[in-house]
Amino acid sequence: xxxEAAIREPLIxxxxxxxxxxTNDVLHTIEHSPTKMWKILMTIAVIIALWGIGSILxxxxxxxxxxxxxNTVGWAWDITNFVWWVGIGHAGTLISAVLLLFRQKWxxxxxxxxxxxxxxxxxxxxxxxxxxxxxxxxxxxxLPLPNQxxxxxxxxxxxxxxxxxxxxTYMSVSLVFWYIGLIPDFASIRDRAKKPVPKLMYALLxxxxxxxxxxxxxxxxxxxxLAGLATPLVFSVHSIVSMDFATSVIPGWHTTIFPPxxxxxxxxxxxxxxxxLMLIVRKAMRLEAxxxxxxxxxxxxxxIVTGSIVGVAYLTELFMSYYSGVEYESYAFINRxxxxxxxxxWAMMTCNVVSPHLFWSKKLRTSLGFTFFMSIIVNIGMWFExxxxxxxxxxxxxxxxxxxxxxxxxxxxxxxxxxIGIFSVFYLLFLKYFPVLAFNEVKSIMKSSSERYKNMxxxxxxxxxxxKK
Amino acid sequence: MxxxxxxxxxxxxxxxxxxxxxxxxxxxxxxxxxxxxPIHGLDPVIGLKRTRIAMAAFIYGMIGVSLxxxxxxxxxxxxxxxxxxxxxxxxxLTNLPSFIPVTFEFGVLCAAHGMSITYLLRNWTLPGFKARxxxxxxxxxxxxxxxxxxxxxxSEEEIKALxxxxxxxxxxxxxx
Numbered sequence: 001x002x003x004e005a006a007i008r009e010p011l012i013x014x015x016x017x018x019x020x021x022x023t024n025d026v027l028h029t030i031e032h033s034p035t036k037m038w039k040i041l042m043t044i045a046v047i048i049a050l051w052g053i054g055s056i057l058x059x060x061x062x063x064x065x066x067x068x069x070x071n072t073v074g075w076a077w078d079i080t081n082f083v084w085w086v087g088i089g090h091a092g093t094l095i096s097a098v099l100l101l102f103r104q105k106w107x108x109x110x111x112x113x114x115x116x117x118x119x120x121x122x123x124x125x126x127x128x129x130x131x132x133x134x135x136x137x138x139x140x141x142x143l144p145l146p147n148q149x150x151x152x153x154x155x156x157x158x159x160x161x162x163x164x165x166x167x168x169t170y171m172s173v174s175l176v177f178w179y180i181g182l183i184p185d186f187a188s189i190r191d192r193a194k195k196p197v198p199k200l201m202y203a204l205l206x207x208x209x210x211x212x213x214x215x216x217x218x219x220x221x222x223x224x225x226l227a228g229l230a231t232p233l234v235f236s237v238h239s240i241v242s243m244d245f246a247t248s249v250i251p252g253w254h255t256t257i258f259p260p261x262x263x264x265x266x267x268x269x270x271x272x273x274x275x276x277l278m279l280i281v282r283k284a285m286r287l288e289a290x291x292x293x294x295x296x297x298x299x300x301x302x303x304i305v306t307g308s309i310v311g312v313a314y315l316t317e318l319f320m321s322y323y324s325g326v327e328y329e330s331y332a333f334i335n336r337x338x339x340x341x342x343x344x345x346w347a348m349m350t351c352n353v354v355s356p357h358l359f360w361s362k363k364l365r366t367s368l369g370f371t372f373f374m375s376i377i378v379n380i381g382m383w384f385e386x387x388x389x390x391x392x393x394x395x396x397x398x399x400x401x402x403x404x405x406x407x408x409x410x411x412x413x414x415x416x417x418x419x420i421g422i423f424s425v426f427y428l429l430f431l432k433y434f435p436v437l438a439f440n441e442v443k444s445i446m447k448s449s450s451e452r453y454k455n456m457x458x459x460x461x462x463x464x465x466x467x468k469k
Numbered sequence: 470m471x472x473x474x475x476x477x478x479x480x481x482x483x484x485x486x487x488x489x490x491x492x493x494x495x496x497x498x499x500x501x502x503x504x505x506x507p508i509h510g511l512d513p514v515i516g517l518k519r520t521r522i523a524m525a526a527f528i529y530g531m532i533g534v535s536l537x538x539x540x541x542x543x544x545x546x547x548x549x550x551x552x553x554x555x556x557x558x559x560x561x562l563t564n565l566p567s568f569i570p571v572t573f574e575f576g577v578l579c580a581a582h583g584m585s586i587t588y589l590l591r592n593w594t595l596p597g598f599k600a601r602x603x604x605x606x607x608x609x610x611x612x613x614x615x616x617x618x619x620x621x622x623x624s625e626e627e628i629k630a631l632x633x634x635x636x637x638x639x640x641x642x643x644x645x
Contacts, residue, residue: 019505019610144544151549156541157556162570169574173581180585183594184608188505191605207589208598211608215592216507218520222588225526229581232573240570444506447483466636467487 004448011106012442012450013289019443022290023188026439029285030189030198034432037284045424052418055411056131064134066411073395073406078132079244080386081416084269085125086167086241087262087382091270092118093174093234096181097227105449106298108441109290113281114274115178116434120426121273122171124419129163131415159243166240170233177226183209184219185435238266245389252332252393255320261313265382268306268352271299272378277427279372285436293366300365303378307356310385314353332393340405341392344384351381472619472645474500476603477632478611482508485612488635489514495631498620503607522591526584533579537572603643611638617645 012022029035034042059066069076092114099107130139142164144154154161186206193199209215239259246258255261275296282291321333336345355377359365396403430436447453453461479485486508489499499515502508511517542561545551545568550558558564589595607613616632618625625642632640 023505023609144540153544153549155551155553156545156571157553157558157564157567159570162574165571165574169578173577176581176585180588184506187600187602188608190600191602191608203600204596206600207594207596208600209594209608210592210600210602211503211505212602213502213504213508213511213515213517214520215594216504217512217517218522218588218592220507221520221522222584225523225584226581229526229530229577233577236570236573243570440506465481465483467484468491468635 004454006454008449008454009292009294010449010451010454011109011290011292011294012446013292014450015452015455017289017446017450017452019446022439022443022446023192025287025289026435026437026442027189027192029432029436030434031192035284038428038432042425042428045421045428048417048421049425050421051414052421055414055418056127059131059411059415060136064132066409068407068409068412070404070406072397072402072404073391075390075394076406077387077408077412077416078128080383080390081419082125082128082132083241083262083386083390084383085121085128085419086238087266087269087386088273088379089118089121089125089170089174089270090234090238090263090266091274092116092121093170093177093230094267094270095274096177097230097234100223100227101231105445106295108445109287109292109295109437110274110278110299111441112178112181112434112438113277113430113436114270115174115181116427116430117270117273117277118174119171119178120423120430122167122174123426124423126167126171127419159240159247162240163244166237170237173226173230173233177223177230180219180222180226181438181441182434183207184211184440185438187211188439189435234266235263238263245393250393250397251326251328252321252336252389255317257313257316257320261310261317264306264309264313265352265385268303268310268356269379269382271302271306272375272382275299275303275371275375276379279368279375281431281436285431287437290437290442293368296368296371297362297366300359300371300374303374304356304359304365307352307378311353311356314349328398332396335396336388336392339392339396341388341395344388345392348381348384348388351377352385355381472617473625474603474643474645475616475618475625475628475632476641476643477614477616477635477637478604478639478641479614479636480610480612480638482506482612484636485614486511486514488632488637489614491635492614492616492631496621496623497616497628497631499614500617500620501615503602503604503611503613503615505608505610505612508612522584522588525587526580529583529587530576530580532583534572534576536579537575538568541568541571619645 067076067078095107095114096111130136133139142154142161183206186202187209190199190202190206193202239262242258242262245253246255248254278291279296282288318333321329355374358374364370391406395406477488479488482504485502485504489502489511492499493514502511502515538561541564545558545564546561556567602608603615604611604613616628618628621628629640
């Protein structure tokens with residue numbers, strides 16, 4: 001009754017796993033001083049973040065003329081980074097919500113860090129359109145606020161405004177989903193805390209969680225409904241981001257394949273980032289028993305699937321540009337693979353279309369080192385995808401006299417690398433002060449997914465859990 | 470006779486579930502159960518009704534959709550009709566395709582936040598609130614049943630005797 005087929009590989013390793021061991025393992029980082037590794041990583045992250053904040057402040061003070069943009073290339077790294085970060089955010093919600101709806105137990109060991117990644121990535125993404133406004137203090141103008149200018153409202157027909165609603169809804173719903181799940185785990189930390197400050201801090205964070213039957217019943221219902229709401233939200237957000245381009249008249253952008261293609265790309269890059277982070281986390285936090293090779297392999301399979309969808313989308317775009325018979329559309333794509341940015345196009349093709357297929361080999365997809373290397377490759381490839389879509393489409397328009405090239409300045413680089421630093425600072429703080437795995441969920445699958453119970457016969461199980469004297 | 474709270478402490482969810490079935494079959498009313506994670510199958514045993522929070526989410530969502538459509542009608546059709554890119558604003562019907570993204574997002578926003586706020590209020594879990602779990606280990610590895618003597622027709626001793634028939638770790642009695 002509590003056991004799953006023995007042929008399924010266990011999701012929790014070790015023959016000594018118990019409920020309290022799970023709590024101890026996950027909370028070890030919170031209850032002990034930070035490790036030397038954490039301190040080193042934090043120092044590096046803070047330095048990069050400060051560089052980024054400095055670049056952003058310089059940009060706000062001087063204006064977006066400090067970027068490498070020109071009259072022809074009005075969108076470049078800023079929007080590339082925006083789409084890249086939003087895409088990265090998508091895996092968190094996908095793991096939490098879609099896999100919850102499909103009752104995939106393997107999501108439980110990775111959903112919390114993936115959701116944290118989502119929140120921080122979407123936060124980074126949201127910064128770019130705001131910085132791009134130049135006058136960030138006017139950012140509230142994107143909201144439909146009553147004003148003194150007579151009848152003046154934002155344009156609800158514009159995909160750029162849809163973005164405002166999509167990103168803000170996505171961020172706040174992801175935050176709520178993440179926090180609702182964190183409350184019971186915060187309560188566990190609160191009830192174990194010895195020192196007054198952590199006790200008070202986690203008592204505040206846990207909202208007085210009691211863990212009675214009714215609370216758990218509501219918790220499960222709320223999680224399920226939030227997952228049901230977040231799932232279409234994932235698809236809508238990146239579809240809307242793709243419509244920023246797809247509803248325009250720029251050759252290379254106005255393709256009907258954009259929404260599904262962007263969503264697949266987002267999941268592809270998101271899973272790659274989850275892999276990058278999880279491989280570090282499982283090693284640094286000694287969570288090898290909970291984030292197993294099987295988890296890594298499942299994520300690599302998702303990468304093969306989404307990478308293949310992305311590959312088909314690239315080829316479909318190429319075919320449609322030829323088949324449409326529109327010379328501007330055809331030229332946009334010929335320019336992509338043979339023009340001055342061909343190196344970026346071929347980097348994208350190599351990283352996103354060719355490399356994921358190496359994971360068809362079981363040996364490679366279960367290799368930690370290779371997975372880590374590939375996750376970086378995919379992240380780079382997906383950044384190039386956004387760069388190629390944006391810059392190669394606008395740098396040569398209908399008028400050859402206005403053709404130009406985009407070269408990033410130190411501010412472009414500083415802002416982009418800086419967001420990686422700020423993201424890392426948030427993520428490292430999360431690793432230190434928040435329960436890194438959703439251990440109340442991991443405990444609930446212990447009996448069906450752990451190595452110990454899979455090897456146990458029915459007699460042994462009943463001996464261990466006698467129900468009546 | 471003063472009312473007492475009897476706590477039956479177990480170290481396993483499965484054992485608690487089977488014990489709860491045993492006690493309920495003997496006519497004992499179990500007031501509450503505290504556990505570190507949800508125990509599936511427990512709700513019907515201890516007589517918990519289904520939560521209606523999903524229905525609340527639907528209602529909040531519909532309110533969000535109505536608000537969004539009303540707002541969009543006012544902003545784009547009544548107050549400031551514009552002809553942007555050949556997409557004039559004449560009626561809600563002709564504008565519906567471009568209104569759908571914002572309406573959808575706003576509906577989801579209201580459903581998710583409305584439901585979450587309702588959940589926190591109904592659970593009485595809010596910042597600064599005191600936890601009411603009887604033992605600290607119920608958020609770690611203890612599974613505890615709470616039985617009130619005044620909920621049951623039998624005496625405290627009889628309840629304890631029935632609990633002791635199960636594989637209980639410890640029985641504790643506290644004054645209400």
